[in-house]
Amino acid sequence: MATYLARRVVQAALILLGVSIITFALLYLLPADPVRQIAGRSATPATVDNIRRQLGLDQPFFVQYWRYLTNLLQGDLGRSYLQRSQVSELIASRLPATLILMAAGIACELALGLTMGLIAAVRRGTALDQSLMLASFVGVSAPQFVVGLMLLYVFGVQLGWLPISGYGTPAHVVLPALTLGILGAGWYSRMMRSSMIDVLRQDYIRTAHAKGLTRTIVLVRHALPNAILPIVAMIGIDIGIFMGGVVVVESVFGWPGIGQLTWQAIQRVDIPIIMGVTLVSAFAIVLGNLIADLAAPFIDPRIRLR
Amino acid sequence: MKSILRTTVSAGALALALCAAPALAQDAKPGGSIVITYKDDVATLDPAIGYDWQNWSMIKSLFDGLMDYEPGTTTLRPDLAESYEISPDGKVFTFKLRSGVKFANGREMTSDDVKYSLDRVTNPETQSPGAGFFGSIAGYDDVASGASKSLAGVTTPDPLTVRIELSRPDATFLHVMGLNFAHIVPKEEVEKYGADFGKHPVGTGAYSLAEWTTGQRLVFQKNPDYWRAGVPYLDTITFEIGQEPIVALLRLQKGEVDIPGDGIPPAKFTEVMADPEQKARVVEGGQLHTGYITMNVKVAPFDDVKVRQAVNMAINKERIVQIINGRAVPANQPLPPSMPGYIKDFTGYGFDPEGAKKLLAEAGHPDGFDTELFVMNTDPQPRIAQAIQQDLAAVGIKASLQSLAQANVIEAGGTENGAAMIWSGGMGWIADFPDPSNFYGPILGCAGAVPGGWNWSWYCNEDLDKRAAEADAIVDPAKAEERYKAWGAIYADIMKDAPWVPVFNEQRFTMKSPRMAGADNLFVDPVHIPINYDYVSVND
Numbered sequence: 001m002a003t004y005l006a007r008r009v010v011q012a013a014l015i016l017l018g019v020s021i022i023t024f025a026l027l028y029l030l031p032a033d034p035v036r037q038i039a040g041r042s043a044t045p046a047t048v049d050n051i052r053r054q055l056g057l058d059q060p061f062f063v064q065y066w067r068y069l070t071n072l073l074q075g076d077l078g079r080s081y082l083q084r085s086q087v088s089e090l091i092a093s094r095l096p097a098t099l100i101l102m103a104a105g106i107a108c109e110l111a112l113g114l115t116m117g118l119i120a121a122v123r124r125g126t127a128l129d130q131s132l133m134l135a136s137f138v139g140v141s142a143p144q145f146v147v148g149l150m151l152l153y154v155f156g157v158q159l160g161w162l163p164i165s166g167y168g169t170p171a172h173v174v175l176p177a178l179t180l181g182i183l184g185a186g187w188y189s190r191m192m193r194s195s196m197i198d199v200l201r202q203d204y205i206r207t208a209h210a211k212g213l214t215r216t217i218v219l220v221r222h223a224l225p226n227a228i229l230p231i232v233a234m235i236g237i238d239i240g241i242f243m244g245g246v247v248v249v250e251s252v253f254g255w256p257g258i259g260q261l262t263w264q265a266i267q268r269v270d271i272p273i274i275m276g277v278t279l280v281s282a283f284a285i286v287l288g289n290l291i292a293d294l295a296a297p298f299i300d301p302r303i304r305l306r
Numbered sequence: 307m308k309s310i311l312r313t314t315v316s317a318g319a320l321a322l323a324l325c326a327a328p329a330l331a332q333d334a335k336p337g338g339s340i341v342i343t344y345k346d347d348v349a350t351l352d353p354a355i356g357y358d359w360q361n362w363s364m365i366k367s368l369f370d371g372l373m374d375y376e377p378g379t380t381t382l383r384p385d386l387a388e389s390y391e392i393s394p395d396g397k398v399f400t401f402k403l404r405s406g407v408k409f410a411n412g413r414e415m416t417s418d419d420v421k422y423s424l425d426r427v428t429n430p431e432t433q434s435p436g437a438g439f440f441g442s443i444a445g446y447d448d449v450a451s452g453a454s455k456s457l458a459g460v461t462t463p464d465p466l467t468v469r470i471e472l473s474r475p476d477a478t479f480l481h482v483m484g485l486n487f488a489h490i491v492p493k494e495e496v497e498k499y500g501a502d503f504g505k506h507p508v509g510t511g512a513y514s515l516a517e518w519t520t521g522q523r524l525v526f527q528k529n530p531d532y533w534r535a536g537v538p539y540l541d542t543i544t545f546e547i548g549q550e551p552i553v554a555l556l557r558l559q560k561g562e563v564d565i566p567g568d569g570i571p572p573a574k575f576t577e578v579m580a581d582p583e584q585k586a587r588v589v590e591g592g593q594l595h596t597g598y599i600t601m602n603v604k605v606a607p608f609d610d611v612k613v614r615q616a617v618n619m620a621i622n623k624e625r626i627v628q629i630i631n632g633r634a635v636p637a638n639q640p641l642p643p644s645m646p647g648y649i650k651d652f653t654g655y656g657f658d659p660e661g662a663k664k665l666l667a668e669a670g671h672p673d674g675f676d677t678e679l680f681v682m683n684t685d686p687q688p689r690i691a692q693a694i695q696q697d698l699a700a701v702g703i704k705a706s707l708q709s710l711a712q713a714n715v716i717e718a719g720g721t722e723n724g725a726a727m728i729w730s731g732g733m734g735w736i737a738d739f740p741d742p743s744n745f746y747g748p749i750l751g752c753a754g755a756v757p758g759g760w761n762w763s764w765y766c767n768e769d770l771d772k773r774a775a776e777a778d779a780i781v782d783p784a785k786a787e788e789r790y791k792a793w794g795a796i797y798a799d800i801m802k803d804a805p806w807v808p809v810f811n812e813q814r815f816t817m818k819s820p821r822m823a824g825a826d827n828l829f830v831d832p833v834h835i836p837i838n839y840d841y842v843s844v845n846d
Contacts, residue, residue, distance in 0.1 A: 030713075030714075031714050031717050031718075032711065032713030032714050032716070032717050033713070033716075033717055033758070036713070036716055036717070036720070036758060037713060038433070038435065039435045040357045040435035040436075041735070041748060041749075041760050042435065042436060042438060042439065042738055042748060043435050043436075043437070043438055044437075044438035044441065044753070045756055045758060045759065046438070046450055047434075047435065047437045047438050047450075048758055050430040050433070050437075050450070051433045054430065054431065054433055055433075079501065080349075082349045082350075083347065083349045083350060083504075084349070084350050084352070084355065084501055084502075084504055085502065085504075085505060085520075089520075090520065090521075093519075093520040093521060094520070094521055097521075149552075152553065152556070153556075156556070157556050157559075157560065160560075164553060164556055164557050164560065164562070165549060165550075165553045165557065166546065167522060250548070251345075251548075251550050252550055252553065253553075254343075254546070254548045254549040254550065254553060255548070256519075256520075256521035256522045256547070256548050260347075260521065260548050261347070261521065264346055264347055267711070267712070267713075268713070269713050
């Protein structure tokens with residue numbers, strides 16, 4: 001277990017190093033000049049040169065990357081070019097909102113997705129199964145923007161039950177989390193359905209039925225724990241996606257998460273923010289996967305970590 | 307930078323100037339709070355650095371400069387200066403400061419603060435995008451190169467007098483002193499917060515910053531000791547950040563928002579204007595903006611003036627204005643109509659596809675040619691570019707569209723052979739201050755025709771550069787008309803060479819809740835963009 005963990009930590013460090021090099025290189029090669037975004041239109045060429053020098057952007061690629069990396073290893077993500085604040089502060093200030101939306105969003109995805117998948121698997125081949133899978137297909141393919149605006153219009157504007165946009169009270173999280181839930185439930189329900197169908201075919205399920213256990217007990221106690229394994233792995237990946245920010249939903253509902261920060265940074269070539277968010281979300285994906293892998297033996301004792 | 311994303315900086319407007327002041331005094335009632343939304347984060351409230359749509363007018367309410375403008379107009383007036391004198395040669399400006407003006411930290415402002423603020427904004431370490439505006443102050447070059455920390459031309463004979471000596475006469479200098487970049491900051495607070503001063507702004511303005519939750523909201527509260535009696539009217543202003551314009555409009559309809567700071571979303575514009583009740587709450591104003599097509603005079607066949615003139619005749623500007631729901635007026639010259647120097651009876655090149663074909667044939671392109679048109683990739687710009695493409699095709703010019711992110715278009719424009727044609731939409735020029743010279747230097751003069759510059763036509767006419775310098779040497783306010791005429795003639799001559807197709811001048815539309823009060827021109831203030839927070843009020 002200890003060697004397994006050590007190996008995974010080394011792997012994670014290498015992955016993050018790779019992500020940082022690739023992202024830094026892509027941003028370096030981008031045919032857009034961050035200095036011109038900072039300097040604006042009225043800046044004289046002398047002002048532009050000065051800013052470039054101050055930021056060290058006149059240096060060759062490896063010098064720039066090396067400086068970024070050494071700062072990074074000391075826990076310094078740098079200062080935003082345009083906001084002039086510490087990137088770590090900017091990300092930290094948006095972390096609570098991101099975590100709340102992540103938790104609520106994943107809860108909605110699971111509640112909707114697992115229920116749908118379970119019902120579809122048990123009623124496989126029926127009209128109910130087909131309509132649930134059609135619904136999940138719509139969920140998977142519907143644009144976030146449309147679903148979000150529709151919910152917002154119905155529940156916020158027409159019915160007036162929930163706040164239209166903003167952050168702060170539990171009521172504010174309902175619509176954005178529901179939007180993400182509806183869309184994510186499509187993926188979860190399909191995975192749950194196929195995984196459940198696999199499990200239901202197994203001999204031990206037939207045995208359980210033969211023992212005279214009720215249908216509910218067979219499903220909940222025998223089938224579900226085995227069917228849920230791929231779902232846990234998927235949650236691990238989802239956590240990473242949420243950490244990178246759910247740009248569209250955050251925009252629609254004015255949710256002050258990491259996604260809005262990223263989007264604005266990309267539009268204005270604010271490289272330190274883009275780097276910071278990429279690394280934080282890569283870190284979250286790595287961490288989420290690690291936790292999912294570590295949890296696997298507890299869910300399915302047949303799995304051994306090597 | 308602010309121009310980017312519709313942004314802007316200040317500057318002028320329609321002839322709103324006349325009606326402002328009288329309307330203000332009567333119906334404004336002190337007290338109350340309002341909510342304003344913006345989509346993008348407020349990057350900084352440091353006046354030396356902020357250059358965005360959102361923060362431009364916020365900074366004006368937290369800080370003051372020596373000069374400002376009559377509310378809702380482009381008429382200069384002294385602000386922290388009580389009066390000023392200009393020497394006969396136009397090279398020495400002496401400002402008398404108001405006495406008893408206090409920063410939000412309670413300390414009295416003096417001439418040393420003015421000197422400190424100007425030294426700071428020009429110091430390369432500040433990285434101010436506006437540093438170049440101060441280039442005419444004596445000693446600027448030494449500060450810009452790092453040789454000196456102090457502008458030799460700025461001296462303080464006594465605590466209430468500032469004397470600024472210029473290295474050349476500069477007729478726009480009073481406008482420069484009205485820019486945010488020239489706002490006065492207290493040294494002790496700047497040193498206390500360092501790079502984070504923009505998050506902890508302390509000025510002499512009508513409001514002070516009471517709360518700032520990054521990415522969510524800012525709250526401004528009234529400065530009870532503001533030196534100008536009677537203003538501001540509102541007790542607090544709450545800015546909610548991260549709000550999609552379309553959602554802000556819904557919230558306005560529910561009464562949760564008083565002003566959607568980013569305006570009416572294009573997709574909803576027709577709907578709003580068709581509803582009499584909503585339309586009544588829309589205020590329309592001009593802005594000192596021109597949208598144009600640049601033709602790179604260093605790239606064949608645009609090195610031939612006949613080809614550039616033909617393109618000017620090929621574009622159907624009326625139709626392009628229709629595409630954006632009439633939110634603009636067609637243009638025929640670089641200056642917008644509300645800018646001094648605009649020539650009213652100038653006709654430019656009318657829409658004449660037949661004439662364009664004839665000119666192309668004379669230039670040796672009877673069957674047209676292939677070229678590229680660069681455009682920023684956010685709506686409605688690609689649709690406008692398609693209309694331009696169709697107009698060009700009608701005279702035989704086959705333009706392929708290069709639809710890119712804004713930063714990439716800017717990069718291509720600033721590269722010598724980077725872009726044959728660019729539609730400037732979304733990046734078009736909005737003047738920093740209401741003076742005709744502001745449309746020349748960076749975008750049509752030789753100084754801008756350099757790698758990384760904003761003169762995307764790469765048009766450089768040294769004779770015109772000389773005439774521009776001569777016009778800006780006319781400092782005597784009594785000769786302002788003569789100076790504006792000189793500038794008008796410069797732009798008329800530019801159009802003979804036709805490096806641009808001026809397409810339209812955008813109008814600005816602000817929507818407000820029924821409880822908002824104050825003259826209309828405060829809501830489309832040409833300088834305090836987008837609205838003048840110091841002078842608006844509520845009626846409940």
